[in-house]
Amino acid sequence: MKSGFVTIIGRPNVGKSTLMNALVGQKIAITSKKPQTTRYRIRAILTEPEKGQIVFLDTPGMTEAKNKLGEFMVNAAKSALKDVDLILWLVEPAREDRPLTGKNEEKILELLKGEKTPVILVVNKMDMLKNPNEVLLTMERYKELYDFAEIVPVSAKTGANLPELKDAMFPYLPEGPYFYEEDEVTDQTMRQLAAEIIREKALHALSEEIPHGIAVVIQEFKTLRDGAVTIMADIVCEKDSHKGIIIGKGGSMLKKIGTNARYEMEKSFETKCNLKLFVKVRKDWRESDIQLKNLGFVDEQ
Numbered sequence: 346m347k348s349g350f351v352t353i354i355g356r357p358n359v360g361k362s363t364l365m366n367a368l369v370g371q372k373i374a375i376t377s378k379k380p381q382t383t384r385y386r387i388r389a390i391l392t393e394p395e396k397g398q399i400v401f402l403d404t405p406g407m408t409e410a411k412n413k414l415g416e417f418m419v420n421a422a423k424s425a426l427k428d429v430d431l432i433l434w435l436v437e438p439a440r441e442d443r444p445l446t447g448k449n450e451e452k453i454l455e456l457l458k459g460e461k462t463p464v465i466l467v468v469n470k471m472d473m474l475k476n477p478n479e480v481l482l483t484m485e486r487y488k489e490l491y492d493f494a495e496i497v498p499v500s501a502k503t504g505a506n507l508p509e510l511k512d513a514m515f516p517y518l519p520e521g522p523y524f525y526e527e528d529e530v531t532d533q534t535m536r537q538l539a540a541e542i543i544r545e546k547a548l549h550a551l552s553e554e555i556p557h558g559i560a561v562v563i564q565e566f567k568t569l570r571d572g573a574v575t576i577m578a579d580i581v582c583e584k585d586s587h588k589g590i591i592i593g594k595g596g597s598m599l600k601k602i603g604t605n606a607r608y609e610m611e612k613s614f615e616t617k618c619n620l621k622l623f624v625k626v627r628k629d630w631r632e633s634d635i636q637l638k639n640l641g642f643v644d645e646q
C-alpha cells in the first residue's frame with residue numbers, strides 16, 4: 346500500500362482548503378471568499394481502498410506577512426514543505442483581470458527552487474474560464490518556470506478532474522503502513538473544529554478588516570449525558586470599536602454568527618449543540634507574541 350504526506354501550498358484564496366475538503370470528500374478546513382482564512386496547518390486524511398492513504402497538509406496562503414500572526418502563518422506554510430513526499434502547488438488560471446504570476450507566486454518559486462520533493466502544479470478554478478482551453482496557456486507558462494512532476498487542471502468547486510489528480514499523486518508516494526486509521530479524516534480535535542467553525546461564520550458575516558482580527562477561544566466544551574454538547578467560546582477582537590460591530594444592534598450580529606455556527610456544528614458533530622458566545626478585546630493581539638501564544642498560535646516544531 347502507498348502511504349505518504351502531501352502539502353498543499355499557494356497564495357491566499359486560490360482554493361487550497363476547498364481542494365483538500367473536496368479530495369477527502371468532507372469539510373475539514375474552513376473556507377471563505379476572504380484571503381488568509383487558514384491560519385495553521387491542518388491535516389486531512391484520504392484513505393482509498395486498494396490504493397493507499399494520503400495525509401494532506403493544508404497551509405495558510407503564502408504572502409508577505411504584515412504582522413506577527415502573518416509571520417506565524419508564513420512559517421507554518423514554509424515548514425509544511427519539509428519532510429513530505431509530494432507538494433501540490435495550487436494556482437489560478439490567468440484571466441483578463443488577473444495576471445498569471447505576482448509577488449506571491451515568485452516567493453513560492455523561490456522556496457521551491459531548493460526543494461527535492463516532487464511538485465505537482467494544480468491549476469484550480471477551471472470552471473471560471475469561459476473556454477476551458479484557456480487553461481493551456483497557464484499550463485504552458487508555468488512549465489517554463491519550474492520542472493513540475495505533473496500539471497493538472499481541476500475545479501475544486503465542481504469536482505472536475507479530481508479523480509485524475511488523485512491518480513496523479515499516488516505514484517509519488519512511498520510504500521508503507523498507514524499513519525492513521527482508515528476511518529480517520531483529520532487530526533483536529535472537536536474543540537479546534539468548533540473554534541474554526543465559529544471563525545468561519547464570523548468571516549462570512551463581517552466585513553473589511555474586522556474578521557482578520559478575530560480569534561476564537563473555546564472556554565468550555567462539555568459533552569452531556571444525552572450526547573449533546575455545550576460550548577462556551579470567546580470571539581476575541583483587537584479593538585474596542587470592533588466589539589460593538591461583532592455584537593451588532595441588539596446583539597443581532599453575534600446571534601447570526603452563533604446560529605450559523607451552531608447549525609454547522611450540529612451537522613458536523615451529529616448531535617445537539619448549545620453554543621454561547623462572548624466577545625472580548627485583546628488590544629492588537631496580532632502584533633503581540635504573548636497574546637499569540639495565549640491564543641494557541643504556537644509553532645509545532
Ligand SMILES: Nc1nc2c(ncn2[C@@H]2O[C@H](COP(=O)(O)OP(=O)(O)OP(=O)(O)O)[C@@H](O)[C@H]2O)c(=O)[nH]1
Pocket residue numbers: 355356357358359360361362363364375376377378379380381382383384404405406407469470471472473499500501502503
Ligand atoms: N469558482 C471557483 N471557486 C473556487 C474554487 N475553489 C475554491 N473556490 C473559492 O475560492 C475562495 C477561496 O477558497 P479557500 O479554499 O478558502 O482558499 P484558500 O486557498 O484555502 O485560502 P487561504 O486559506 O486564505 O489561503 C472561496 O470563496 C471558494 O469557494 C473553484 O474551483 N472554482
Ligand SMILES: [Mg+2]
Pocket residue numbers: 361362363374375376382383403404405406
Ligand atoms: Mg485555506
